[in-house]
Amino acid sequence: MAIRYIRNDPGIAPVMETVRSPLPNRVGSVAKLKMSAAPPEQVFPRNDDPGFVYWQCREASLLALSVWEHIDRPLPRWQSQSRVLALHHDHPAGLEASYDRSALAFSRWDDSRGTLTFPGASTDAVAHEVGHAVLDAVRPEFWHSYFSEVAAFHEAFADCLALLVSLFDDEVRRALVANAPAPQQALDTANPLATIAESVAQAFQVSWDPKHPNTRARSANNQLQWVLPVTLPPTAPAGHLSQEPHSFGQIFTGCFYDTVNNIYKSLPAQDEAALFSAAETAGRLLAVAAGNAAPEKRFFRGAGAHMILADNDQNGGANHLAIRDAFGAHGVALGSSTTLAPTMALAGPPPTVTSEVASSRGLSAKTRSDLCKRIGVPSRTRITLEPMRIGATRLAKAQFQRDVRLSGIHRKLRGVVARSIDAVQLGAHGKRCAVLGHLSDGTDSEEEISAFVEGLIGAGALILGSRKQAARARRPGPDPKPSHAVRKIGSKKRVTRVRFSCLPPGLRWTRS
Ligand SMILES: [Zn+2]
Structure with missing residues (x-):
């Protein structure tokens, strides 16, 4: 039997579709997705038929997993350590796409003018x-980071995977090269592959104020320039950059897209096969960077530098300029040679981390005490060490948590903290322990974290209104679901992430 599958997105004209057998189920010791009972395998002609949405959502999710495993390695488990993650292709009414560690969920949106939109039908x-x-399974600590660039990278990584799913599709590549003015310009001009979820943007255009940021689909093919995120507004009208992670993440997605393009142009010939090769190369570098870069406030720079280090390792540095120029075009200067350079010696010997498992032991009392002083955390702070090898350098990633008081931001945040993850790279310098790369004393981190939380409030992603408002936001239905909430954890009240909510509400704009 066969199903109808729309490549990329149903909002593209002309729509790129095919009729084919569905992908096989994932088997063996790998992460899997669990959907509701399958409708019959058949060619559902309508995009708003839940039967079509089921097969489309299944196909797109399996493709995304296979692309990730092609550029990285088989994904054994989800963040929960379970092999199974629920996938709801047709959740209750709303215009939502979310991931909350227990499920991936896509709602349906009835614009009351006769059009039903299913985000689950968009590849x-x-x-x-x-x-x-996937990123949460690989780097669960990012969930608890309150640095704008780490939150934005989560969104960018997700958009980059969507981009790679299209670039790994033979038909999409053939169309892209054939429709370009010249093969070497395949990625230069506006193209549907670079634009994320056109159909969802179209649904917003019908139902919301035209200034709502979601009325314009994000594009990886952009000229956006990096600025310090604290200087941006919490949210901004369509087409303008803001601190909101999906918006700010476009800068990193732009850097990645330009990396693919620069690698493509550096190959001996430009055709569909070269485009695949460039996407595969850049994807593999992104996978290493996503796995290695520390969750620090200048994360875009760190991840880009790790792409260069990965390229040295995998390709002898053949794509160094392609990566450097791509990030440079967006104002992200990469000092890859300083990423692992010793910046200061700590009192005490280097860590002894030999096991592949993270451990809280391995730091001498002297090294530990000096490190806590320099990073500005109490001396009893738990520090977890994880061994890493980057090229020829062996090092230990030291991770710790930092409580940032939020009382000054809002009266309802009196006594509330944001517990953010921070990390330092440690190595040996002679007989002493040395900090490799950047070290923050915490004061600048506090400013960034406070600005991030203010941004959440401004964008409606953290609701501090009445209990009624908060309860309404929790109910299934058309009200937008916030990404963060205040929860009592242990003895402290904390702002904590509850989900990635991927069609952010944007409080300033109303439904039309
Ligand atoms: Zn998202």
């Missing part, structure tokens, strides 16, 4: 959510 939107789940 882009589905691959984006799978991207969040």
